[in-house]
Amino acid sequence: MSNGEFSIPLIHNSISIMTPFLLAAIGGLMTELGGMLNIALEGLILIGAFFSVIFAAATGSLFLGILLGILMTIFISWIFGAITLYLKANVFITGLATNLLAGGLTAVLSFHLFGTKGVLMFNDLPSLPSLNVPALHGIPVLGDILFGHNILVYMSWLIVVVAWIVIYRTPFGFRLRGTGSNPNAMSALGLKPQNYQMIGILISGFTCGLAGAVLTLNLGAYVPNISSGRGWIALVVIYLGGKTPFGILGAAFVFGLAESLSNYAQGFMDIPADFILAFPYIITVAAMVIMSVIQTRRED
Amino acid sequence: MESYLSMRNISKTFSSTGLKANDNVNLEVRKGEIHALVGENGAGKTTLMNILYGIEQPDTGTIMLSGKEIMITNPLAANKAGIGMVHQHFKLVNEFTVAQNVVLGTEPMKGAFFFDNRKAEADVAAVIEKNRFHISPEMKISEISVGQMQQVEIIKMLYRKAELLILDEPTSVLTEQEIQRLFKTLRELIKQGKTIIIITHKLAEVKDISDRITVMRKGRVISVKDTADVDESEISRMMVGKSVVFDFDKGVDGCRDAVMSLENVTIKKKRQGRPILDGISFEASTCEIIGITGVAGNGLTELEDVIAGLERISSGRVYHNDQDITNITPKALRDRGLAYVPTDRLKRGSSLETSVKENLILTTHHDFMNSGGVFDEVKINEHSKRLISEYLIDGHADVPIGTLSGGNIQKVILARELEMVKDFVLFSEPTWGLDIASSEFIYEKMLEMRARGVAVILISSNIDEILALADTVIVMYRGRIVAKKASGPELTREVIGEYMLGLKDDYSTDDDCSSDNDHSKNDFKGEDN
Numbered sequence: 086m087s088n089g090e091f092s093i094p095l096i097h098n099s100i101s102i103m104t105p106f107l108l109a110a111i112g113g114l115m116t117e118l119g120g121m122l123n124i125a126l127e128g129l130i131l132i133g134a135f136f137s138v139i140f141a142a143a144t145g146s147l148f149l150g151i152l153l154g155i156l157m158t159i160f161i162s163w164i165f166g167a168i169t170l171y172l173k174a175n176v177f178i179t180g181l182a183t184n185l186l187a188g189g190l191t192a193v194l195s196f197h198l199f200g201t202k203g204v205l206m207f208n209d210l211p212s213l214p215s216l217n218v219p220a221l222h223g224i225p226v227l228g229d230i231l232f233g234h235n236i237l238v239y240m241s242w243l244i245v246v247v248a249w250i251v252i253y254r255t256p257f258g259f260r261l262r263g264t265g266s267n268p269n270a271m272s273a274l275g276l277k278p279q280n281y282q283m284i285g286i287l288i289s290g291f292t293c294g295l296a297g298a299v300l301t302l303n304l305g306a307y308v309p310n311i312s313s314g315r316g317w318i319a320l321v322v323i324y325l326g327g328k329t330p331f332g333i334l335g336a337a338f339v340f341g342l343a344e345s346l347s348n349y350a351q352g353f354m355d356i357p358a359d360f361i362l363a364f365p366y367i368i369t370v371a372a373m374v375i376m377s378v379i380q381t382r383r384e385d
Numbered sequence: 386m387e388s389y390l391s392m393r394n395i396s397k398t399f400s401s402t403g404l405k406a407n408d409n410v411n412l413e414v415r416k417g418e419i420h421a422l423v424g425e426n427g428a429g430k431t432t433l434m435n436i437l438y439g440i441e442q443p444d445t446g447t448i449m450l451s452g453k454e455i456m457i458t459n460p461l462a463a464n465k466a467g468i469g470m471v472h473q474h475f476k477l478v479n480e481f482t483v484a485q486n487v488v489l490g491t492e493p494m495k496g497a498f499f500f501d502n503r504k505a506e507a508d509v510a511a512v513i514e515k516n517r518f519h520i521s522p523e524m525k526i527s528e529i530s531v532g533q534m535q536q537v538e539i540i541k542m543l544y545r546k547a548e549l550l551i552l553d554e555p556t557s558v559l560t561e562q563e564i565q566r567l568f569k570t571l572r573e574l575i576k577q578g579k580t581i582i583i584i585t586h587k588l589a590e591v592k593d594i595s596d597r598i599t600v601m602r603k604g605r606v607i608s609v610k611d612t613a614d615v616d617e618s619e620i621s622r623m624m625v626g627k628s629v630v631f632d633f634d635k636g637v638d639g640c641r642d643a644v645m646s647l648e649n650v651t652i653k654k655k656r657q658g659r660p661i662l663d664g665i666s667f668e669a670s671t672c673e674i675i676g677i678t679g680v681a682g683n684g685l686t687e688l689e690d691v692i693a694g695l696e697r698i699s700s701g702r703v704y705h706n707d708q709d710i711t712n713i714t715p716k717a718l719r720d721r722g723l724a725y726v727p728t729d730r731l732k733r734g735s736s737l738e739t740s741v742k743e744n745l746i747l748t749t750h751h752d753f754m755n756s757g758g759v760f761d762e763v764k765i766n767e768h769s770k771r772l773i774s775e776y777l778i779d780g781h782a783d784v785p786i787g788t789l790s791g792g793n794i795q796k797v798i799l800a801r802e803l804e805m806v807k808d809f810v811l812f813s814e815p816t817w818g819l820d821i822a823s824s825e826f827i828y829e830k831m832l833e834m835r836a837r838g839v840a841v842i843l844i845s846s847n848i849d850e851i852l853a854l855a856d857t858v859i860v861m862y863r864g865r866i867v868a869k870k871a872s873g874p875e876l877t878r879e880v881i882g883e884y885m886l887g888l889k890d891d892y893s894t895d896d897d898c899s900s901d902n903d904h905s906k907n908d909f910k911g912e913d914n
Contacts, residue, residue, distance in 0.1 A: 256492045256500045263489055266478045273476040274490040274541075275439075275461030 093229050095345055101234060101303075103341025104241050105130065105312075108296035109319035110326065110333045111241075111248050112289030117323055118252065119278075119285040120265035124180035125165050126293055127316025128187030133158040133297025135191040138307045139198070142207040147302060151237075155294035161187070162290025169286075170279040184316075192309065205307040213237060213302050237299045242334075244292065249330040261285055314366075321369050325376060336372075343368040388449075389416035389580055390437075390549060395446035397432055406432035407443070408604040414549075419571060419581045421595035421612070423588075424624055425820030428601040430584045431473075434551050437582075438470040439463040450549075469542025473554040475534045477526045484509040484522035487541045512544050517573060532563030539570065550574065552583045554818070556590055560680045561882065568594050586624070586820065588617040600624055624821070640672040643704075644809045644840035645692070650701035652687055661687050663864040665701070669809060669840040674831065676855025676872075677844045680885050684864040686728070689813040689844050693725050694718040705809070719748060722807025726798055728814040728844075730791075734798040737787035741778070742769035744786045745801050776800040777826065792823030799830060810834055813844040828854060848881050860884035867892060 109126045116123040136157040141150020165183045168174045196202050213235035222228045252258035261281045264271050268278035296315070301307050318340055326333030347364040350356060390412070397407040406429045414420045422430045435441040437448065439457040447454055450466055457463050463470070477486050484506040493508060495501035509522040518536050526534060535555060542550055552571075556564045571581055571594060585591060591598060592612060600607045600623040608623050646668040652661045662684050669675050679685050690696035691703070694715040703711045705721055719725075727733040735744050742765055746753050753768070755761045769782040776796045780789040786797055795815065802810065812831060816824035831854060834841050845851055851858055852872065860868040860881055868884040868891050870876050883889045 254499050256494070259485070259492060259500050260489065263478045263481065266480050267476065270476040270478050270486070270489065273460060273470075273472060275459050275464065276490045 093226060095349060096230050096342070097233070098348070099338060099341035099345040100230065101238060101341075102344050103337040104238050104299050105296040105315050106319050106322050106340050107241050107334060107337035108244065108292045108299070109289075109316055110322040110337060111244055111330060112292030112296075113319050113323050114248065114252075114326075114328060114330065114333060115261070115285035115288040116282065117328060118258075118265045119261050119282040120268065121169075121176050121282055121285070122180075122320070123286070123289055124177060124320070125162070125183035125316075126289065126319050127312055127314070128180075128184035129158050129162055129290055129293035130297045130300070130312040130316050131187040131191055131310070132161050133294035134301045134311050135194070135297070135307055137294065137298035138205070138207060138210070138301035138305075139194075141302060142210055147211055147213065150302070151295070151298045154298050155291055158294030158297065159287055159290035162286050162293070166283045166286035170283055188310065191307075195307070195309070202309060204309070207305050207307075210302070210305045212305065235299075235303065237295065237302075240295070241299075244295075245330045245334050252330065257281070257284065318365070318369060321373060325372050339372070340365060340368065387415075387452075388413040389451060390414040391449045392433070392437065393447050393449070395433065395436060395443045395448075397436060397441060397443050405604050407436070410446070410601070410604070410606055412599055412606070413609070414580060414582060415597070416580055417575055417578060418596040419575060419583060419594055421591045421598045422582055422584045422601065423586055423591055423598060423620060424601035424607075425586060425822065428624075428820075429604040430601055431553060433601070434470065434553060434582065434584060437463070438468060438551060464542075464545045464547070467546060467548035468551070469545060469547025469549070470551040471535065471538040471542060471553065471555060475538055477534055477537060479525070479527045481526060482506075482522065483520055483524050483526070483529070483537050483540070486526060486537055487512070487522075487544045491545065509540065509544060512540050516540070516543060516570065516577075518570070530563075532559050532566065535559065535563075535567065536570070543574075547579075549580045549582070552581065554584055554586075556585065556587060561886070564590070588620050591620060592617055621821070640838065641670040643668040643670050644706060645669045645842070646704045647691075648702045648704070650691060650698050650703065652691070652696065653699045659864065660699075661864050662691065662698070665691075665866055667859055667866070667869065669842045671808070671838045671840050672835060673856045674835050674841040674843055674854050675857045675859065676851040677842065677859045677861060678846060678848060678851045678881065678885065679861035680846065683885075684861045685813075685844050685846065687864075688861070689728060689811070692811050692842060693723070693727065719805075722805065722809065724802040724806040724810040726795075726802050726810070726812045726815050728817065730795055730798055731787075735786050735794055738785050740783050741773070741780055741786050741789070741797055742766065742782040744797050745769050745772055748801060749805055772797075772800040772804065792819045795819060795823065795827065799827060803830060803834065806834065806839055808838070809840040809842070811842045811844070814846065815843070816845075816847065816850060824850075848878050848885075851881070852876070852878065862887045862890070865890075865892065 109130055112129075113123045113126050133154050135154075137150045137154025140153040141147050144150060144153075161183065165179055169176050169179045192202050195205060199205055215233055215235050216239055217233055222232050252262070260271065260276060261284070264278040264281045271278045271281075293316070297312065300311050322333055322336045322340060325339070326336035343365040347361045350361045350364075351358060391414075392410065392412040395407050395410045395412075396405070398405045408429075410429065410433055412422070412433065422433070424430050432441060436443045437457065439459045439462050442458070448457060449455070450468075455466050457466065457468070460470070478489070481489070485502070487509045488505040493501045493504040495504070506522045513520060513522065518540060520529065520533050520536050520540075526537070529537075539550070555567060559567060571583075574581065583595065595612045597609065597611055598615065598620065599609050600620065602624060646666075648666050650662055650665040654661060665684075665688065667675065677685065677688065687696060691698055694713060694717070697712050701711070702709060710718065710721070731737060736747065745768060746765060750760070753761055753765050766782065772778070773780075773782060776799060778789075778793050778796045778800065780786075780793050780797075786794055789797070799815075812827075815827050815831075819827070828850075831841055831843065843851070843855060855872055858868070858870050858872055858876060858881065859866055862885060867887070867889065868881075884891075
């Protein structure tokens with residue numbers, strides 16, 4: 086079936102593309118549940134992207150690159166969290182500041198270390214290992230779709246499951262949700278809402294660091310502003326996914342599919358390129374409108 | 386008799402306002418008693434209890450429990466010492482179940498990592514069983530009544546093994562039935578050996594429930610008495626320094642012209658069988674206070690919104706001076722001169738973070754601009770200065786209104802609204818949570834409006850207030866008017882109570898009256914449980 090030949094690689098590709106959205110959104114969910122809209126996701130992804138690739142190049146180890154990249158992102162998210170929660174700054178201002186810091190810091194360091202503010206190529210970087218299970222690869226359709234991705238893709242799925250368990254089955258997740266819903270209820274019992282929000286922010290640092298690593302290590306290069314709005318779309322994914330980990334998995338796939346479709350369409354469809362590139366964003370707007378219509382209906 | 390709790394020489398000054406909330410306060414509470422802490426708003430009761438519960442730290446003074454001095458640095462420490470507090474404003478997570486709210490912070494665990502929801506429900510069910518509450522641990526907070534929410538707050542403290550329970554204004558949000566149920570629960574707890582401190586300024590309740598009374602005024606303890614030895618007017622005298630009896634003249638006859646009239650006003654919502662408002666008709670006339678009362682949840686809130694133009698009606702008509710104003714915008718209604726003192730004075734009535742003087746011109750700011758379209762500061766300052774002195778507002782014109790006490794916030798709203806009044810004014814729960822002096826001030830203003838010929842609509846769930854002020858009393862039950870009566874000696878608390886609770890209905894369309902009554906009684910029980 087010619088249809089299947091077209092759609093299987095398309096879906097396979099969508100799964101790769103959705104991974105950064107998924108990771109950033111899961112991290113963002115943790116702060117969202119704690120009652121804070123985390124607009125710093127975009128900047129945190131950029132930090133993770135930059136540091137994981139340069140550390141990987143410097144150490145020659147993908148593992149160390151990812152680890153140090155994530156630690157760096159967690160560090161930046163800690164600064165963001167500390168200023169917001171303990172020094173009581175407005176979360177939108179500090180989030181905006183984090184995004185500006187990420188852009189500036191990466192540009193300055195790039196120029197300082199490599200003499201350019203442009204693209205950094207790392208040709209001798211090993212590529213991310215893929216997961217191939219030849220025995221299962223034989224499963225028709227599903228095998229082709231689910232296998233052959235790099236290991237970070239599978240890690241992101243594992244993170245979705247772990248996030249679900251943490252949110253719904255542990256005291257931390259329970260208290261985090263309590264904080265988001267009514268911080269006064271927490272304070273009245275002597276619990277400190279900020280502490281739970283802080284952990285949520287650090288988790289978003291972790292997942293955004295990983296999301297950034299996916300971007301650069303896949304490419305073997307760092308491109309300025311490589312996050313290119315994924316952190317913002319991740320915020321939409323959180324809402325579209327109904328603020329649940331598995332909902333977010335589904336919503337992230339929708340965006341992966343949209344981007345993947347626009348990549349394919351550029352190849353052989355006679356549609357203006359600008360329009361095709363705008364496709365994921367049009368999906369974003371449409372999704373938000375549909376969501377809000379459904380919500381208003383429900384409340385009526 | 387030896388004291389179980391003794392707080393000695395407690396003083397607390399708030400650095401932000403310089404207000405001495407507690408001035409060398411001594412409080413002695415005996416084991417197994419219900420101790421009433423009474424006083425007007427701002428007398429320092431809540432501050433004292435916040436100190437006992439570790440929310441505030443005293444500047445000086447000691448706290449002894451069972452003869453041992455204890456340090457209470459935060460609510461967790463208070464819980465550990467066996468002290469529990471039920472706040473006036475509930476602190477519950479709406480999305481969580483009863484059980485989840487109760488165990489929050491001290492969750493039962495399954496293994497080292499997992500929260501054991503089933504055990505939480507079982508543990509909470511045991512507490513509910515033991516204390517004879519009527520509530521299911523699996524229900525979500527968003528599904529239960531206000532009275533049940535309060536039960537959850539009490540269960541929360543009992544789950545934490547509280548021996549000394551502090552209840553801050555526990556009856557202010559409850560219906561008459563819920564109050565009786567609460568008192569039954571409190572007596573039950575005393576039988577189990579608990580000790581209770583109850584903060585209130587409702588004197589009848591003090592007489593009803595407490596063993597001893599500590600009266601506070603302006604940060605000091607005025608008197609400590611056995612409840613049996615004092616009567617209500619004596620307590621009232623101690624609280625305010627003078628006896629307060631609400632006895633006002635009724636309006637004069639002969640100048641009744643309809644100003645605002647509602648005809649068959651009905652609101653229906655999707656997926657809701659019973660209309661929220663069902664065929665409401667009445668006239669608000671000049672020289673008259675029309676009092677509308679009922680138990681919360683029976684349509685008072687919606688009626689407030691309709692009169693204020695904030696809620697669209699599904700059918701029926703509304704007239705102002707014989708002109709049809711059905712579903713016109715709030716702005717258009719205000720332009721017609723509607724003055725409105727809303728129930729929610731913090732969210733709807735004022736802008737908490739803006740200054741007193743700005744709040745005073747919220748509805749009339751267009752009149753305070755100079756020809757360049759910029760605010761005329763001089764004019765605004767004069768305006769606020771005049772109103773602050775005229776309305777006895779205790780607060781500076783330039784401070785955010787949110788820093789004022791509840792009574793003073795209400796006076797600012799009152800000043801703003803009554804300044805723009807033309808021929809009709811709506812007061813909704815105008816004295817909710819206010820002390821007697823502030824309430825009296827508001828009543829005087831209301832009577833002044835009536836004397837000026839303004840049509841006054843008073844929506845209030847406080848029966849005493851309705852009886853004291855209204856010339857015509859309307860009682861609402863389940864979205865309908867069930868009684869419309871002229872005030873008079875035969876219209877008593879008990880009579881209104883029967884209508885409010887659905888025991889009587891002057892406008893019943895059902896021929897089979899008795900079955901209808903049974904039906905409504907059962908419904909009420911259902912809501913209460």
